[in-house]
Amino acid sequence: MRIERLIREEIIGQRAYDVEDVSCPVKLDANESPYGVPAELASDLMERLAAVPLNRYPEAGSMRLRERYAAFFGVPPEGLIIGNGSDELIALLCAALATPGSSVVVPAPTFVMYRIIAQNSGQRVIEVPLGPDHDLGEAFLAAVVSKRPALVFLSYPNNPTGNCFDRDRIIEIIEAAEGLVVVDEAYFPFCGKTFIPLLGRYENLVILRTLSKLGLAAARVGFLMGSPLLVRELDKVRLPYNVNALSQVVAAFYLDHEAAFREGARAVVAARGEVFGALAQTKGVRPFPSEANFIFFTCDFDTHGLYRRLIEGGVLVRSFHAVPSLRNAMRVTIGSPQENRRFIDAFQGELNP
Numbered sequence: 157m158r159i160e161r162l163i164r165e166e167i168i169g170q171r172a173y174d175v176e177d178v179s180c181p182v183k184l185d186a187n188e189s190p191y192g193v194p195a196e197l198a199s200d201l202m203e204r205l206a207a208v209p210l211n212r213y214p215e216a217g218s219m220r221l222r223e224r225y226a227a228f229f230g231v232p233p234e235g236l237i238i239g240n241g242s243d244e245l246i247a248l249l250c251a252a253l254a255t256p257g258s259s260v261v262v263p264a265p266t267f268v269m270y271r272i273i274a275q276n277s278g279q280r281v282i283e284v285p286l287g288p289d290h291d292l293g294e295a296f297l298a299a300v301v302s303k304r305p306a307l308v309f310l311s312y313p314n315n316p317t318g319n320c321f322d323r324d325r326i327i328e329i330i331e332a333a334e335g336l337v338v339v340d341e342a343y344f345p346f347c348g349k350t351f352i353p354l355l356g357r358y359e360n361l362v363i364l365r366t367l368s369k370l371g372l373a374a375a376r377v378g379f380l381m382g383s384p385l386l387v388r389e390l391d392k393v394r395l396p397y398n399v400n401a402l403s404q405v406v407a408a409f410y411l412d413h414e415a416a417f418r419e420g421a422r423a424v425v426a427a428r429g430e431v432f433g434a435l436a437q438t439k440g441v442r443p444f445p446s447e448a449n450f451i452f453f454t455c456d457f458d459t460h461g462l463y464r465r466l467i468e469g470g471v472l473v474r475s476f477h478a479v480p481s482l483r484n485a486m487r488v489t490i491g492s493p494q495e496n497r498r499f500i501d502a503f504q505g506e507l508n509p
């Protein structure tokens with residue numbers, strides 16, 4: 157028996173999600189927060205975690221957390237579902253909406269998991285290139301109208317380009333779409349722009365949020381908000397204990413100390429301008445303005461060697477050399493002031509030895 161024959165074609169054709177396994181002291185490749193749990197709060201969290209009865213299953217469906225987060229986001233509890241990271245919620249959407257021949261429309265470039273998860277669930281993925289300003293052009297709207305996808309995924313701000321797409325264009329897309337339009341607000345803490353107030357107006361609008369960019373990536377907690385009818389169906393696809401008990405405690409802890417975590421995001425936003433300025437002053441480098449916790453930049457030289465030399469110098473960034481349309485493009489996450497300085501020094505040192 158050949159195992160490959162048993163596996164679906166679209167899965168065999170893929171490469172596994174490539175998380176670079178490089179350990180570097182300065183890790184600026186994954187859009188994480190440089191700040192974890194504030195030191196003065198660590199013992200409170202440890203006590204709560206120690207009290208978790210590990211012999212028991214977690215609360216199924218994270219219902220108490222749903223109530224609290226619904227109040228926090230200002231949505232009805234029936235319109236919110238919590239996932240093992242927003243990745244899981246993307247997977248629930250794709251699993252629930254995949255029908256024979258159904259498709260997903262995404263911009264290119266964007267967060268790669270939309271494509272990977274959609275393909276895994278058997279959907280056809282239609283990628284529409286962004287315009288030169290990294291915004292959604294007429295072609296995107298036209299694809300939504302003509303291909304009638306089951307799902308459209310929009311990262312707002314977009315990973316990796318860092319910009320928020322034009323708001324009116326997104327509304328046009330929501331109004332034109334026959335399927336769901338998912339506005340992924342993973343980077344909301346760094347821009348403060350949201351579509352939540354429009355949830356009541358558009359039944360096909362879905363919003364994603366996550367704790368991953370706020371210093372709690374290890375806990376894997378994400379949120380989906382949308383029509384209660386949709387949430388009811390997604391709850392049938394969700395595994396009963398999808399958010400483990402320790403992560404549920406972390407998510408409750410976050411809400412109790414939300415202001416302290418927001419401080420970390422504010423520090424990242426404050427540091428973003430400095431990294432942008434340093435890149436802009438580097439010859440042959442073009443950074444793009446960012447509303448997220450990272451900066452996307454293109455170089456007019458081959459970046460692959462530079463990427464490797466940065467790693468040797470202890471600095472890991474994201475390189476897109478393997479993506480033909482993004483050759484010589486890179487993305488750097490905003491870290492702590494010390495990490496940013498190390499990145500800038502290493503980057504400029506490599507370019508002007």
Ligand SMILES: Cc1ncc(COP(=O)(O)O)c(C=O)c1O
Pocket residue numbers: 186187240241242243244267311312315340342365366367368373376377378
């Ligand atoms: C746009 C976007 N959405 C979602 C995620 C992942 O979120 P989570 O960690 O909650 O699965 C990322 C991570 O980089 C992202 O860039």
